[in-house]
Amino acid sequence: MAEANLLATGRTRQGSLEPSSSFQGLILALQQYWASWGCVLLQPYDMEVGAGTFHPATTLRALGPKPWNAAYVQPSRRPKDGRYGENPNRLQHYYQFQVILKPSPPDIQDLYLNSLKAIGIDSKLHDIRFVEDDWESPTLGAWGLGWECWCDGMEVSQFTYFQQVAGLECAPVSGELTYGLERLAMYVQGVDNVYALNFNGGAGDKKVTYGDVFLQAEQEYSRHNFEFADTAMLFEQFKMAEAACQKYLADGWADGKKERHRMALPAYDQCIKASHVFNLLDARGVISVTERQSYILRVRDLAKACGAAWLKTEAGGA
Amino acid sequence: MPDLLLEFLSEEIPARMQARAADDLKKLVTERLVAAGLVYEGAKAFATPRRLALSVHGVLAHQPDLKEERKGPKVGAPEQAIAGFLRAAGLKSIDEAKVQPDKKGDFYVALIEKAGKPALDVITEMMPEIVRSFPWPKSMRWGSGKLTWVRPLHSIIATFGPETEEPDIVAFSVDGVTAGNETRGHRFMAPASFKVRRFADYVASLEKAKVMLDPARRADTIRADAKNLAFAQGFELVEDEGLLAEVAGLVEWPVTLMGSFDKAFLAIPGEVIRATIRTNQKCFVLRDPQTAKLVNKFILVANIEASDGGKAIVAGNERVIRARLSDAKFFYDTDLKTKLEGRLPKFDGIVFHEELGTQAERIARIVALAKELAPLVKADPKKAARAAQLCKTDLLTDVVGEFPELQGLMGKYYAEAQGEDEAVAHACEDHYKPKGPDDLVPGDPVSIAVALADKIDTLVGFWAIDERPTGSKDPYALRRAALGVIRIILDNTLRLSLESIIFKELGGREVHRAMPEENWPKGHEKLSVIEQGDQLRKIVTAELLDFLADRLKVQLREQGARHDLVDAVFALEGRDDLLLIVRRVEALGKFLDTDDGKNLLAGVKRASNILRIEEKKDGKSYASAPDAKKLTAPEEKALAAAIAAVKKEASAAIAKEDFAAAMSAMAKLRPFVDAFFEKVTVNVDDKALRENRLMLLNEIREATRAVADFSKIEG
Numbered sequence A: 001m002a003e004a005n006l007l008a009t010g011r012t013r014q015g016s017l018e019p020s021s022s023f024q025g026l027i028l029a030l031q032q033y034w035a036s037w038g039c040v041l042l043q044p045y046d047m048e049v050g051a052g053t054f055h056p057a058t059t060l061r062a063l064g065p066k067p068w069n070a071a072y073v074q075p076s077r078r079p080k081d082g083r084y085g086e087n088p089n090r091l092q093h094y095y096q097f098q099v100i101l102k103p104s105p106p107d108i109q110d111l112y113l114n115s116l117k118a119i120g121i122d123s124k125l126h127d128i129r130f131v132e133d134d135w136e137s138p139t140l141g142a143w144g145l146g147w148e149c150w151c152d153g154m155e156v157s158q159f160t161y162f163q164q165v166a167g168l169e170c171a172p173v174s175g176e177l178t179y180g181l182e183r184l185a186m187y188v189q190g191v192d193n194v195y196a197l198n199f200n201g202g203a204g205d206k207k208v209t210y211g212d213v214f215l216q217a218e219q220e221y222s223r224h225n226f227e228f229a230d231t232a233m234l235f236e237q238f239k240m241a242e243a244a245c246q247k248y249l250a251d252g253w254a255d256g257k258k259e260r261h262r263m264a265l266p267a268y269d270q271c272i273k274a275s276h277v278f279n280l281l282d283a284r285g286v287i288s289v290t291e292r293q294s295y296i297l298r299v300r301d302l303a304k305a306c307g308a309a310w311l312k313t314e315a316g317g318a
Numbered sequence B: 001m002p003d004l005l006l007e008f009l010s011e012e013i014p015a016r017m018q019a020r021a022a023d024d025l026k027k028l029v030t031e032r033l034v035a036a037g038l039v040y041e042g043a044k045a046f047a048t049p050r051r052l053a054l055s056v057h058g059v060l061a062h063q064p065d066l067k068e069e070r071k072g073p074k075v076g077a078p079e080q081a082i083a084g085f086l087r088a089a090g091l092k093s094i095d096e097a098k099v100q101p102d103k104k105g106d107f108y109v110a111l112i113e114k115a116g117k118p119a120l121d122v123i124t125e126m127m128p129e130i131v132r133s134f135p136w137p138k139s140m141r142w143g144s145g146k147l148t149w150v151r152p153l154h155s156i157i158a159t160f161g162p163e164t165e166e167p168d169i170v171a172f173s174v175d176g177v178t179a180g181n182e183t184r185g186h187r188f189m190a191p192a193s194f195k196v197r198r199f200a201d202y203v204a205s206l207e208k209a210k211v212m213l214d215p216a217r218r219a220d221t222i223r224a225d226a227k228n229l230a231f232a233q234g235f236e237l238v239e240d241e242g243l244l245a246e247v248a249g250l251v252e253w254p255v256t257l258m259g260s261f262d263k264a265f266l267a268i269p270g271e272v273i274r275a276t277i278r279t280n281q282k283c284f285v286l287r288d289p290q291t292a293k294l295v296n297k298f299i300l301v302a303n304i305e306a307s308d309g310g311k312a313i314v315a316g317n318e319r320v321i322r323a324r325l326s327d328a329k330f331f332y333d334t335d336l337k338t339k340l341e342g343r344l345p346k347f348d349g350i351v352f353h354e355e356l357g358t359q360a361e362r363i364a365r366i367v368a369l370a371k372e373l374a375p376l377v378k379a380d381p382k383k384a385a386r387a388a389q390l391c392k393t394d395l396l397t398d399v400v401g402e403f404p405e406l407q408g409l410m411g412k413y414y415a416e417a418q419g420e421d422e423a424v425a426h427a428c429e430d431h432y433k434p435k436g437p438d439d440l441v442p443g444d445p446v447s448i449a450v451a452l453a454d455k456i457d458t459l460v461g462f463w464a465i466d467e468r469p470t471g472s473k474d475p476y477a478l479r480r481a482a483l484g485v486i487r488i489i490l491d492n493t494l495r496l497s498l499e500s501i502i503f504k505e506l507g508g509r510e511v512h513r514a515m516p517e518e519n520w521p522k523g524h525e526k527l528s529v530i531e532q533g534d535q536l537r538k539i540v541t542a543e544l545l546d547f548l549a550d551r552l553k554v555q556l557r558e559q560g561a562r563h564d565l566v567d568a569v570f571a572l573e574g575r576d577d578l579l580l581i582v583r584r585v586e587a588l589g590k591f592l593d594t595d596d597g598k599n600l601l602a603g604v605k606r607a608s609n610i611l612r613i614e615e616k617k618d619g620k621s622y623a624s625a626p627d628a629k630k631l632t633a634p635e636e637k638a639l640a641a642a643i644a645a646v647k648k649e650a651s652a653a654i655a656k657e658d659f660a661a662a663m664s665a666m667a668k669l670r671p672f673v674d675a676f677f678e679k680v681t682v683n684v685d686d687k688a689l690r691e692n693r694l695m696l697l698n699e700i701r702e703a704t705r706a707v708a709d710f711s712k713i714e715g
Helices: A003-008 A023-037 A108-118 A181-189 A210-228 A231-251 A264-283 A289-310 B015-035 B079-089 B119-132 B199-208 B215-232 B241-248 B263-267 B270-281 B311-337 B340-349 B359-377 B381-390 B398-402 B409-417 B422-430 B445-464 B478-491 B498-507 B529-558 B563-570 B578-592 B595-618 B634-655 B659-667 B670-679 B687-704
Strands: A068-077 A093-102 A128-132 A135-137 A142-151 A154-165 A175-180 B003-010 B042-047 B051-057 B066-074 B098-102 B105-114 B153-161 B177-180 B182-184 B193-195 B255-260 B284-287 B294-302 B351-353
Touching (some): A023 A068, A023 A093, A093 A181, A093 A210, A154 A181, A231 A264, A264 A289, B003 B015, B003 B182, B015 B051, B015 B119, B015 B215, B066 B079, B119 B153, B153 B182, B215 B241, B215 B294, B255 B311, B263 B294, B270 B284, B270 B311, B311 B398, B311 B409, B340 B359, B340 B381, B359 B381, B381 B445, B422 B445, B478 B578, B498 B529, B529 B563, B578 B595, B595 B670, B634 B670, B634 B687
Antiparallel strands (some): A068 A093, A093 A175, A135 A142, A142 A154, B003 B051, B003 B153, B042 B051, B066 B105, B182 B193
16 A cells, blocks of 8 residues: 555554554644644744743734734643653643634634544543633733633643733734643543553554653653752853843844834743743742742743734734 | 513633623613613523523513603793703703792793603613623633623524514624524534524523523432432432532533442542542542442533443543542552651741741741640640641641642541541641631630630731731631631630730730820830830730620620620620620620619619719719718618628629629619619709719719629610
């Protein structure tokens, strides 16, 4: 059989690409679905972020008047959630599948439900529910209303209508869908331990599990995040990123009138950096409760300034 | 008469907001109808996860005509005033106005008649504003629109008409959503749209389309189905009305199913299992009716009749619950590995309140106070101190971190597990009590000592930094703490001098109070810094006692005690012994129910009134002892003798805290007081005699003050 035909039937030389039998198959199915709907299919952002929302394709593109529809996988790092590979559900590095639709289309709920169908979750057989869950990101100065989406009692996605990002009103409003890929894959594959997920869909000795790919990384990074991350360096990096962000924001104005900004994206990179460094410091337990709040506020100030600068760029609608 | 039907179909409305929103819709619409003169026979509002609906039946079809008289200027008023009046009243010439006389002369009066409009027009006009200003606790925008609603609003039904005819559509639209007569059924089971006419067929069509409109019916269905499922297997549902209401707000078509989990999880405390299953999964737990212990089953409520009869749904929920219980078991097992006292050092790094120090400092204070209070409440000081030391440690356990509502209870379990004394373990849980007006009060001495120490430490701490509840703001739940102290003392009949306890507690603290000069006692500037500090602490102690007294008053009144009796007792000194205050109020109430009591009260009041008037007139006080030599009339001699005897008897009774006996002693005064007022004139010309008699009246007042300030009693 020709390669193309194999793919079309969901089979490969190595095994199955059905979402119910492989992690990558699940990702491909979601990408296929949202790409054919008309989303720009992006690749992950090349920086460490805590969630898909931090990707400038969401944070910054949610601001300003221009329509924008994008979908992408985003590796997400939550240093504090590491469990040395010993917890079957918690990871310090995991994947989110992120969809942003701006303005949110009137049939966005149906689009979402159809995406579940595309990965094999039939709404005639399963109990799918939209349960209140309002979203707020103190570091991004962002909030929205929406739900956690439940499938048979399991939270499989978050669904948010952005009302504010970087302290700025969102008009039009973006609809954001975030699928927790590992959890969703565990559900459709019917496994209870994330490390047992079939990654490539292969059978027998061709099978590669999630554990084969990531268990060592979880152990090493847990060690790093909790015990060894160089806090002196990290404190320094936080200051440097903060200063760099402020500097790029100040230097990015086209002229003294401050009507055009030319470096919103590089400045925002430093905001992302500061946020991740803060998460690492937090995981190392070197930030006290009172200091914690002030670090969050410092990152938020950067995010707000980046958002304001973004609105003075071409893509921001200036 | 016509009926109005409204439905707002939206994306999923948070369960906790539905009931209130239905009430608000009913109120907004009916209030506006009535304000427009459109009375109605009845109205019912409903909510489901996706819709808000309202039926108003028997509405007037037509607004009544409005007749209004508008008063204008005086006849002969300047041209301008008349022209303005004509404009405002809509008259063409002044001949159309009537002339009416008034005290000040003749005035023009315009009779304005406004023809009533058809109800349909009135409703059409009022609807957009109702939609735009709907009071959702949190609302949002969506897409490119400006309208706000709790979640995106998709369609509106608005029909109006009599039962016998095809109703009209109330033709309005808000930001692109146009009212009509169509809706949709259940999201998954009957998503097609259909037309409706009025409430009766609307409800019936929804039912066919797998939507139960009435939340009460959904809740009843779930309750009945859950009980039946449990009963069929020999179990009993652990009822949970809060959860039931929430679950009824998460489904349009409840389908109740039963699942199970591994029996091994039953090793975890039942409360932890229940909290896990309830909080995270919104499922009910079941128990064995014989042992009252949880069984390894749960009830889930789905929103769909699945094509496989629910097998996949049950299997899915079981997997999630297994994972959740694994987490809970992991937390519980991990918690058990660390002794409670091993967690204490962590409190050094946790701030309780910026101005009140760390949790570690707070715990040290509670330990010291609990030890001190222990002998007063018949508790073993060692056990009280141990319990106080451990009672907050469960806050740092994983289970409490996950389920804060289990604080205290987990402390008890962990204390028991590490072999603590039973009284110590129970105090870990019970020292939080009473958590509210309906909660139980701790009864074991060790729990009492720790509960009082905890609450008094909190109250004293916040009073010291001048952080008190104001109006509806009480962020540190200080009223609850005060009421807790009161109830613990009264329910356990404890005798405590709160004044000295509070003063002593303030001793180790810095007191912040900006005190205006006039609030200081005289001569304070001559005091040393230490003495001034003591003065300040005395003042703060008095303030906190006042607060406790106020809470006690509220409590006594809520229990039905007469507020004037409460005031009469509070007017006396010694308000720091709450138990005595309550006993006095009780004895006083009983005494005043007797004839002796009523008549004595009348006599004392008469004496007080005369004194008040004469003291004011003379500008001096008669609060001193009368001269026995100046007593002339036999009735006043008898009265003086009686007062002396009664005083002695009453004070002896009061020393024994026998207030009933003190009251009976008082009662003996009654015939002497009555005779005195009957035979003796107070305001005689002889100045010395008059003054002596006024002093005798004062004696009556003083004698009765041993039990209460009678002047504060009504009647």
